[in-house]
Amino acid sequence: MPLPAVRPPLSSESLRPIPQGRGSTQTDVRAHNERLLLSLIRRHGSLTKAEIARLTSLSSQTISVIIRKLEEEGLLQRGDLQRGRIGQPSTPMALAADGVLSFGLKIGRRSAEMVLMDFVGNVRDVVQLTYTWPLPAAMVDFARKAAAGMMRRLSHRERNRIAGMGIATPLQLWKWRERVGVTAADMDAWHDADLTALLADEFPFPIFQQKDATAACSAEFVFGRGSEFKNFLYIFIGFFVGGGIVLNGALFPGSSGNAGAIGTLPVTRDDQSAAQLIDTASIFGLEADIKAAGLDPSPLWTEPDGWSKFTPFNDAWIATIAPHLARAILAGCSIIDFEAAIIDGDFPADIRARIVQAVSAAMETFDLEGIAPPAIVEGCVGRQARAVGGACLPLFDRYILSSTPFVNEIE
Known part of the structure; x- marks a missing residue:
């Protein structure tokens, strides 16, 4: 299922190719400029050589050489010849969908x-x-x-196009065991587990790992609405709520890879007791309410339309989490002037829309003096955001830049 193409207005900043200088080699420059072209074409959907020249300071000859190389490698494909404009007809270049394949593994609770x-x-x-x-x-x-089964369904050429596998998993998976409902013994195996090393022994391609919510943020950043904003707070509501951050058009994982870990934000429950945001804005709270009513909550995780079975519980849960999410967003905006808060999660699109609406309404009940309130918008990658974000990691490593090219808009 294709993700929606996004081509929002861009800022007036210009983007330059990497300069040749001390500490850089011709190979470094060439590799960076190849990734620059691929990143720009990904962002716009397709670009002609003339458009690439206007967006960068690369010469026409350099652009032609890079495009020819990327086309020969099967990473770019030609579109239909464009006529009717001033000057010679031009051919737009687009990413070749089958030019690169990657695996994304999401491990949740x-x-x-x-x-x-x-x-x-x-x-x-x-x-x-x-x-x-x-x-x-x-x-x-x-x-x-799972990977072996998928590879059996690929052609020989497609198997050779696999760039790697990215793992999206919570950091320190053994924490918050009381909320999950497991014993300490069940946690022990994770303390010393190195998934990257374990999977590297199984596959002939590179393995990467990232915090699950940051990986989901990567997916929204690359394929979703994230490219509309230079600075945004991303919130993914899964079994536990988590988040990610984009600053100045670049993913910001933080020094320990845990930036945007909003689940740990201190909050106050209705009874004024202290808690963390994961206690008041996570799906496990909805699961617990359904269990307390003597019902089986497993359709939340196993059935695409499973949430429709729990409408009264959904209503109460959304009303509960909205003000806590609004406070968390305001707390983030008091430190970083985010343009937007993008909300997505492990639920159907109609639930996401209702959450965004409820959070927007809750924001209006708070004193916003001194803060420029961000836009509260829906993510568009959806329930597969963490796995898709994992699959983005090999692309960041080899083919695209980890920062969004905010450049002059093409006329």
Whole structure:
């Protein structure tokens, strides 16, 4: 299923190719400029050589050489010849969807998911697994079998196009065991588990790992609405709520990879007791309410339309989480002047729309003096954001820049 193409207005800043100077080699310059072209074409959907020249200070000859090389490598494809404009007819270049494939593995507290994604963000294949609690050995086994099954369905050429696998998983998965409902013994296996090393022994391509909510932020940043904003706070509501940050058009993971970990923000419950945001704005709270009513909450995780079975619980849950999310957004904006807060999560699109509406309404009840309130907008990648974000990691490593090119708009 393709993700929506986004081409919002851009700022008036200019983007320059990397200069040749001390500390850089001709190979460095060439590789950076190739990634620059791929990043610009990804952002715009397609570009002609003339448009690329206007967006950068690269010469026409350099652009032609780079495009020819990328086309020969199968990373770019030609569009239809454009006529009717002033000057010679031009041919737009676009990313070749089958030019690169990558795996994304999401490991959550209730489910795992493996996706195979192409160069433009289409999810070509997906395998899912639900459980009560994940264990490292079981996750490695799942990844091995899921990837092997997907590769059997690929041609020889497609298998050679796999750039790697990205793992999206919570940091320190063993924490908050009381909320998850497991014993300390169930957590022990994760303390010393190195998933990257374990999976590197299973596959012939590179393995990457990132915090799950940051990976989801990556997916929104590359393929969703994130490219509309230079600075935004991203919120993903899963079993636990988490987040990510984009600053100045670049993902900001932080020194320990945990930037945007809004789940740990201190909040106050209605009874004035202290808590963290994960206690008041996570899906596990909805799950607990459904269990307390004597119902089976598993459709939340196992059925695409499972949420429709719990409408009264959904209503109460949304009303509960909205003011807490609004406070968290305001807290973030008091430190960083975010243009937007993008909200997505492990739920259907109609639930996401209702949450955004409720958070927007809650924002209006607070004193906003001294703060420029951000736009509260829906994410558009959806429930697969963490797995898709994992699949983005090999692309960042080899093919695209980790910062968004905010450049002069093309006329």
